[in-house]
Amino acid sequence: MSAAVPLTPEAGPPWLRPLLDNVDRVRDAYRRRVPPEVLATISAANTQAAIAGARRDAAVLVLFSGPHDAPAEAGLPTHATLLVTVRASTLRHHAGQAAFPGGAADPEDDGPVGTALREAWEETGIDTGRLQPLATLDRMFIPPSGFHVVPVLAYAPEPGPVEVIDEAETALVSHVPVRAFTNPENRLMVYRSANTRRSAGPAFLLNQMLVWGFTGQVISAMLDVAGWARPWDDEKVVELHDAMAMVPTDNGGPKQL
Template sequence: MTASTDTSATNLTDWSQHLEERLALAASVPTDRETGDHILNPDVGPYAFWKGPPRDAAVLIGIRNTAAGPSVVLTQRTPHLKSHAGQVAFPGGKIDPDDNGPVEAALREAQEEIGLDPAQAQPLGHLAPYLTGSGYRVTPIVAEVRDPVQFVPNPDEVEDVFEVPFEFLMNPANHQKLSREWQGKRRYFYAMPFAGRHIWGVTAGIIRSLYDTVYR
């Protein structure tokens, strides 16, 4: 899909319509495409650290209008968590049996983690599933977050809630490709550092997937 890469608009009404149209167009094209950590590491495989069947999860890519333009809602996880402690992440988690699909799961998790009322999040569409090395098959849900909103971090999971300009995240010049050694091999991943926040790994990979879906 070919689309303009101009992300300078400041009116979220325009951007929400644009995003909804592009996400719907992407969903309407028959494809078996999935994305994930393995895209940059094809020799490792999609579930590098997990031996069992994949576990379904969902995250919320919340986009909110600000005076400076659209911004993306992210969290800084608390440092005491057993996994991904202290990392930047989207609100989200495993899809529970009681959830009616990934949209409901993403909205539930956002309410639990950052106090976002589901009535204030208007889903616009979803990205292709993102496969993680830890065995999750994550469905990213893109939603417009409507004001007035006040985020209340759940101290058991979230240390802070912050926002990053949509324009910054959708600029491929800010998509760094880094690597670390893992089991004797170089493992590559995206990183998008912003204002002292280290956005990398799965979160950066999902942001890159949003860019690829909407602007390429």
């Protein structure tokens, strides 16, 4: 992974073009869903981390999969997926949280694309030779970890098998259907108990996970920018622990799709 990996946006399928052609709009779409007081807190934390020299570079892999030949006018293919992991409950930061595979940069990574691919391989065992890095989103700061994170968009028509490599770090790895995220019944707003309802951000309640926080915000922004989002009830606001309690623990829970 030491050699620089080029970005090849032209390798993306037609159905991904609405997102790839508008990647520069994702950051603004992300910020529109972040309450002003939360943005102010993030900005202050970013400034403080910069003064203390505590900011760290990181990258995550936003991997879409699905048929390459599906026509753009047909919208999202039925089998389009997005790779998501659930972090182990014993981790110090973001324990039990759904996330894109990724992590801190190593000096030999030669940029965020290398970091995202290396971390994805380490966490999920995915064959990175199958993947086409397409584009990068703007760097975003995430307190309290102090990471400056670059989401790396990638595509694979057939990504191959994935699995949990280290149970101390990852509890679940899944290719989640993108239509699970576009289903209005799976959408809600979530806030931490230490904050107020006004600080709530987009979340997705799926069969095996609650996707919220940074990952939920990025997915929500991508759906908006690509025109894939369907009208949903953003007045459905749930406290985080209550929302986590809604995640089914058996096959009798709410449907994902």
